[in-house]
Amino acid sequence: MATASTTLTSSAAQRPLGHMLRIYLKEAKYEFLKNLRLRAYSVSTIFFPVMFYILFGLVLGRNTIGGLSTSAYLIATYSTFGVMGASLFGTAAALAAERGLGWLQVKRASPMPPFAYFAGKVIMSMIFSTTVVMLLLLLGFTFGGVHMGLSQTAQLVATLVVGSLPFCTMGLAIGYFAGPNSAPATINMIYLPLSFCSGLWVPLMFLPKLMRDFARFLPPYHLSQLALGIVGAGRHESNWTHWEYLIGFSVLCLGVARFGFQRDEGKMYG
Amino acid sequence: MIATLPESSARERATGAPVVARLHGVSKNYGEIKALRQVDFNIHAGELVALLGPNGAGKTTAVKLFLGLAKPNQGTVSVFGGNPVHPEVRVRTGAMLQVSRVPETLRVREHIDLFSSYYPEPLPISETLSIAGLETIKDRLFGDLSGGQRQRVLFALALCGDPDLLFLDEPTVGLDVEARRVLWEQIRKLVARGKSVLLTTHYLEEADALADRIVVIHQGAIIAEGTPSEIKAQTAGKKIRCVTRLELDAVRRLPGVLEVHQDREALEIHTAVAEPIIRELLARDASLSGIEVTSAGLEEAFLALTRDDNGKTAA
Ligand SMILES: Nc1ncnc2c1ncn2[C@@H]1O[C@H](COP(=O)(O)OP(=O)(O)OP(=O)(O)O)[C@@H](O)[C@H]1O
Ligand SMILES: [Mg+2]
Numbered sequence: 001m002a003t004a005s006t007t008l009t010s011s012a013a014q015r016p017l018g019h020m021l022r023i024y025l026k027e028a029k030y031e032f033l034k035n036l037r038l039r040a041y042s043v044s045t046i047f048f049p050v051m052f053y054i055l056f057g058l059v060l061g062r063n064t065i066g067g068l069s070t071s072a073y074l075i076a077t078y079s080t081f082g083v084m085g086a087s088l089f090g091t092a093a094a095l096a097a098e099r100g101l102g103w104l105q106v107k108r109a110s111p112m113p114p115f116a117y118f119a120g121k122v123i124m125s126m127i128f129s130t131t132v133v134m135l136l137l138l139l140g141f142t143f144g145g146v147h148m149g150l151s152q153t154a155q156l157v158a159t160l161v162v163g164s165l166p167f168c169t170m171g172l173a174i175g176y177f178a179g180p181n182s183a184p185a186t187i188n189m190i191y192l193p194l195s196f197c198s199g200l201w202v203p204l205m206f207l208p209k210l211m212r213d214f215a216r217f218l219p220p221y222h223l224s225q226l227a228l229g230i231v232g233a234g235r236h237e238s239n240w241t242h243w244e245y246l247i248g249f250s251v252l253c254l255g256v257a258r259f260g261f262q263r264d265e266g267k268m269y270g
Numbered sequence: 271m272i273a274t275l276p277e278s279s280a281r282e283r284a285t286g287a288p289v290v291a292r293l294h295g296v297s298k299n300y301g302e303i304k305a306l307r308q309v310d311f312n313i314h315a316g317e318l319v320a321l322l323g324p325n326g327a328g329k330t331t332a333v334k335l336f337l338g339l340a341k342p343n344q345g346t347v348s349v350f351g352g353n354p355v356h357p358e359v360r361v362r363t364g365a366m367l368q369v370s371r372v373p374e375t376l377r378v379r380e381h382i383d384l385f386s387s388y389y390p391e392p393l394p395i396s397e398t399l400s401i402a403g404l405e406t407i408k409d410r411l412f413g414d415l416s417g418g419q420r421q422r423v424l425f426a427l428a429l430c431g432d433p434d435l436l437f438l439d440e441p442t443v444g445l446d447v448e449a450r451r452v453l454w455e456q457i458r459k460l461v462a463r464g465k466s467v468l469l470t471t472h473y474l475e476e477a478d479a480l481a482d483r484i485v486v487i488h489q490g491a492i493i494a495e496g497t498p499s500e501i502k503a504q505t506a507g508k509k510i511r512c513v514t515r516l517e518l519d520a521v522r523r524l525p526g527v528l529e530v531h532q533d534r535e536a537l538e539i540h541t542a543v544a545e546p547i548i549r550e551l552l553a554r555d556a557s558l559s560g561i562e563v564t565s566a567g568l569e570e571a572f573l574a575l576t577r578d579d580n581g582k583t584a585a
Pocket of ligand 2: 329
């Protein structure tokens with residue numbers, strides 16, 4: 001059968017590494033710009049954790065929690081809350097809408113490497129996560145009398161940003177199963193109760209014992225405990241346990257997201 | 271301005287040029303729905319093929335199969351001799367698909383910059399902007415564009431990688447006459463650059479104006495194929511429109527009349543040759559007025575071709 005593969009110039013199958021890197025950077029850059037200009041994302045991602053922190057950590061919080069100033073304690077929990085929001089909305093909301101309304105198909109018809117699409121969303125979410133944590137730290141340092149060394153600060157930021165990955169994977173999993181328009185509502189139905197039950201709004205010690213015990217099964221609890229450990233108010237459990245939980249949870253979510261991805265790809269040719 | 275190619279050259283392309291993409295014995299079902307049935311379809315290098323058909327005919331399905339976005343239940347799809355999902359094939363194709371929502375908070379030039387980056391040798395962004403007529407709105411957010419401008423951005427995304435083969439799924443849907451003509455001109459420029467293009471449309475006029483070859487698809491099967499003039503030749507040649515006192519049935523019985531129907535106050539008569547019928551009409555009705563004779567367009571050709579066996583015109 002005389003197809004034209006021989007008569008037309010054939011192109012390189014493999015992209016050089018430099019080109020690959022450029023695609024990933026552009027994907028992340030434009031994903032960031034897109035969400036920065038999308039007030040529903042950028043404003044609410046930053047606004048809610050900052051507002052809660054100002055209200056409960058700075059304005060109302062005169063006491064100490066577990067021997068630590070409220071303003072320091074709540075930096076850890078509201079940062080976790082903020083990181084989780086930035087990650088879930090940054091991945092799930094966009095993925096569900098773009099999948100459901102045809103945009104992802106336009107991108108899949110192009111030679112975009114599929115992984116770049118997901119990486120772009122994760123990197124974008126991490127930039128917002130970093131911003132939220134830095135803002136809360138800045139507020140705590142300037143108005144809350146919080147003192148932290150440089151290495152402690154860096155450790156906190158790094159932990160929270162790396163610890164946002166499980167929530168990015170969770171977002172991808174949700175994005176594959178939520179409807180294009182209902183995704184934000186679906187995310188909130190998961191995000192808000194999960195935050196509360198993990199002690200991100202009200203410290204766990206003020207919650208009933210049943211809830212304190214239940215919190216151990218929730219991923220945000222483990223990230224907040226890692227963060228609290230760094231500011232000096234952890235429950236003195238092993239950090240490894242927390243990381244193990246978070247890694248296990250990520251693997252689970254990746255499995256679900258992969259299932260969704262393959263379900264979509266399975267409809268494709270080849 | 272680039273004129274449409276002469277018919278002979280079109281035929282040459284359609285038959286002589288190598289095949290760049292092929293559906294071979296392809297059937298595609300969505301559950302119970304048979305979207306395509308045993309379709310054989312080739313796209314040759316340098317030609318513009320129009321896939322013409324009514325709603326639900328299977329046009330988008332065919333495009334998706336060519337793009338590797340859907341899997342055939344039967345048959346094979348090959349593009350540049352390979353599987354359409356392979357990256358080395360995808361860098362040589364570009365696609366304009368129907369999409370309900372495009373991210374609105376990116377600027378026109380940003381969308382193009384991103385898609386250009388996927389290709390090894392994209393056009394310079396300024397050139398893409400100029401081909402698609404977007405220079406003056408390159409800094410606008412997508413969400414602030416009009417419908418026609420949005421279509422042009424999607425068109426730009428299809429061509430920015432300088433691909434050899436473009437798939438345009440109803441590129442002019444929802445455009446006014448002026449915007450449609452502008453896009454036609456841009457599509458002609460692509461073909462003049464040596465690109466192969468598959469375009470789907472319900473606009474018969476559009477297929478006639480642009481295509482070297484028209485493939486008519488109906489209920490998932492190809493029912494006719496040829497140059498625009500060949501397609502037209504398959505049906506009656508002339509359409510006479512006139513206002514007359516004569517009864518519809520009387521006119522229908524005149525020799526040489528293929529079909530008649532009432533269109534508001536006038537009758538529309540389809541026939542192979544117009545003059546004898548006009549003579550006959552004038553002889554029987556001296557008050558006959560408003561005579562117009564036109565060549566049967568693709569519209570008529572299409573209606574005739576999509577007629578079911580029992581004589582009713584399919585939706
Ligand atoms: N994802 C899908 N699931 C189920 N049925 C589908 C799907 N996509 C298309 N169909 C059906 O397959 C048939 C062909 O659809 P297709 O979209 O190819 O038509 P089309 O020629 O592009 O129509 P239009 O001119 O309206 O765009 C239709 O009956 C349609 O309802
Ligand atoms: Mg369609």
